[in-house]
Amino acid sequence: MDIKKLAEIPKSYLKEMIGSLSKMEKLKKFRFFSGIHFTDTVEAINKKLEGYSKVNRESNNVWRKVQLSRDEKRPQCRDYINGIFTDFIELSGDRLTGEDHSVISGLGKIRGKTVAVIGHNKGKNTRERVYYNFGMSIPQGYRKSQRVMKLADKFGFPVITFIDTPGAYAGLEAEDNGQSGAIAQSIKLMFELRVPLVAVLIGEGGSGGALALAVGNEIAVLENSTYSVISPEACSAILWKDASGTRLAARALKMTSKDLSRLEVIDRVIHEPMGGAHNEPKRMIRIVKKYLSDALGRLGKYSGEELILQRAQKFENMGYFARSKKPGQDKES
Amino acid sequence: MEAFRENLRVCPYCNYHDYMGCRERIDITVDRDSFTELDSDMVSVDILKFYDLKTYPDRLREAMEKTGLREAIITGEAAIEGKSIALGVMDFSFMGGSMGSVVGEKIKNLADISIERNIPLIIFSASGGARMQEGIVSLMQMAKTVSSVRRVMDKNIPYISVITNPTTGGVSASFSTVAHIIIAEPKALFCFAGPRIVKQTMKKDIPQDFGLSERNLLNGQIDMIVDRKQMRENLAKIIRLFGK
Numbered sequence A: 001m002d003i004k005k006l007a008e009i010p011k012s013y014l015k016e017m018i019g020s021l022s023k024m025e026k027l028k029k030f031r032f033f034s035g036i037h038f039t040d041t042v043e044a045i046n047k048k049l050e051g052y053s054k055v056n057r058e059s060n061n062v063w064r065k066v067q068l069s070r071d072e073k074r075p076q077c078r079d080y081i082n083g084i085f086t087d088f089i090e091l092s093g094d095r096l097t098g099e100d101h102s103v104i105s106g107l108g109k110i111r112g113k114t115v116a117v118i119g120h121n122k123g124k125n126t127r128e129r130v131y132y133n134f135g136m137s138i139p140q141g142y143r144k145s146q147r148v149m150k151l152a153d154k155f156g157f158p159v160i161t162f163i164d165t166p167g168a169y170a171g172l173e174a175e176d177n178g179q180s181g182a183i184a185q186s187i188k189l190m191f192e193l194r195v196p197l198v199a200v201l202i203g204e205g206g207s208g209g210a211l212a213l214a215v216g217n218e219i220a221v222l223e224n225s226t227y228s229v230i231s232p233e234a235c236s237a238i239l240w241k242d243a244s245g246t247r248l249a250a251r252a253l254k255m256t257s258k259d260l261s262r263l264e265v266i267d268r269v270i271h272e273p274m275g276g277a278h279n280e281p282k283r284m285i286r287i288v289k290k291y292l293s294d295a296l297g298r299l300g301k302y303s304g305e306e307l308i309l310q311r312a313q314k315f316e317n318m319g320y321f322a323r324s325k326k327p328g329q330d331k332e333s
Numbered sequence B: 001m002e003a004f005r006e007n008l009r010v011c012p013y014c015n016y017h018d019y020m021g022c023r024e025r026i027d028i029t030v031d032r033d034s035f036t037e038l039d040s041d042m043v044s045v046d047i048l049k050f051y052d053l054k055t056y057p058d059r060l061r062e063a064m065e066k067t068g069l070r071e072a073i074i075t076g077e078a079a080i081e082g083k084s085i086a087l088g089v090m091d092f093s094f095m096g097g098s099m100g101s102v103v104g105e106k107i108k109n110l111a112d113i114s115i116e117r118n119i120p121l122i123i124f125s126a127s128g129g130a131r132m133q134e135g136i137v138s139l140m141q142m143a144k145t146v147s148s149v150r151r152v153m154d155k156n157i158p159y160i161s162v163i164t165n166p167t168t169g170g171v172s173a174s175f176s177t178v179a180h181i182i183i184a185e186p187k188a189l190f191c192f193a194g195p196r197i198v199k200q201t202m203k204k205d206i207p208q209d210f211g212l213s214e215r216n217l218l219n220g221q222i223d224m225i226v227d228r229k230q231m232r233e234n235l236a237k238i239i240r241l242f243g244k
Helices: A003-008 A011-034 A039-069 A077-084 A126-131 A139-155 A172-176 A179-190 A207-211 A232-239 A243-252 A257-262 A281-299 A304-316 B002-006 B022-029 B056-067 B101-117 B132-154 B195-202 B213-218 B228-242
Strands: A086-090 A103-110 A113-120 A159-165 A197-206 A218-222 A226-228 A268-270 A321-323 B036-038 B042-044 B073-080 B083-090 B121-127 B159-168 B181-184
Touching: A039 A226, A039 A243, A077 A103, A077 A113, A077 A159, A077 A197, A077 A281, A103 A139, A103 A281, A113 A139, A139 A159, A139 A179, A159 A207, A172 B195, A179 A207, A179 B132, A197 A207, A197 A281, A207 B132, A218 A257, A218 A281, A226 B132, A232 A243, A232 B132, A257 A268, A268 A281, A304 B132, A321 B101, B022 B073, B022 B083, B022 B121, B022 B228, B036 B101, B042 B056, B042 B101, B056 B132, B073 B101, B073 B228, B083 B101, B083 B228, B101 B121, B101 B132, B121 B132, B132 B159, B159 B228, B181 B213, B181 B228
Parallel strands: A113 A159, A159 A197, A197 A218, A197 A226, A218 A268, B083 B121, B121 B159, B159 B181
Antiparallel strands: A086 A103, A103 A113, A321 B042, B036 B073, B073 B083
């Protein structure tokens, strides 16, 4: 048995591994006495080891993608706004209780047409990250985006959103202020807009906080972006009971652009320059600009009713399930 | 113990509302024998081939054996004091009441029935959130359910959400909070991020009543707190007021 291979195996599998290994040791002893060969068992265990290291390799690859999607050198919402829209003016405040810096919203022009732009911004250094609260929004942020969406709806401006957040902020004040309600209302409002809504996942798409900007007629995701119901870290903490399963969770959650496209929860994958968006940010921004103007062209043909219907149908058709008559035999059939 | 059960699983001394399974809750809420279940044959599929320490099909099978249910929600048509309603009741004991594709689809079909028959929609929530084992697809159920109940609300059909302990995460941030009227049981936990996570983020102690109905009422997040014993009566009153 190759000890180096053992070291590569995630801890959560070790228990099972140790079980099989000790079995093999016992068999060896047995062979010593009887002379029977157990090469099959050794092979089977080796095969299992191979399987584990394959899973391990894949997990590491996905984990690298997760890290890349969070890389602070990737172009952020602010960069896309500066690079794509002309005459941009930023709009602040939710007109109720406050202002949330983690969401940037405003009006600007793309190819001569006014649009509303809303997006999470994470910041590129410590000071910025604290200012933007790491891209984690509080209810004020979601309500601000609702206000700007309503404004856009009133004036017939299409809405473009950039999504890049670890998730909604989990704080006492945020909860007291109705974090759940703010997210739910944002989702509901997006189903009511009579203007086109294009959502672009530019980095990390974390859970409900991301979905609160992502109910689009078209949803695009950059090649190295992720979109997930829960972060791999939190998933591991719940299901593996510690951090040991983080990488395995990242693989299991199917959060990469390729998986998202296969599961049909997004409409388009936007390819990034070689090695990732951070290598050629200017080119990345140009690619996104091209995509956005094409998408607005495509959606511009539809009426308000058609856009509402398209969004509702698209999201209400998502989901996989089966029907079976006899309980208890569902999974085998 | 018998007294406790007769008292609808509410402690007669401290008014603590204990967990109640969905079958029992339907029994105490609607008119006798008025409930007809919808989509009773719907089951989850393992689209992601998800496994952590156990596989998703294993977890589903265990949950089915433990609870005798096939999913975390039962939906159907029923009547309260003779008035027809579309009713959905979640059960926390089935994988933490988590919302996957089946919960989403059942709520969508329930909303369709509510619109088709022009009857009020009532959903009792009890859930830890979206079902991790269905990954991104479970997140999409948040949008799906909001869209479904929105169509009901758009038709001026009353939609009443009843929050039971606990309702958090993806369920609290979707269909359960967009309702026309939100009712909660006493001391039910109703928040987005659970107390443990908030405590971790804040790096200090949080108030004892964090996320509970009473605090939510003070913060303006829910309409009213109603004891389990009065729930049926109260729902009937609301239905009468809306004239449906």
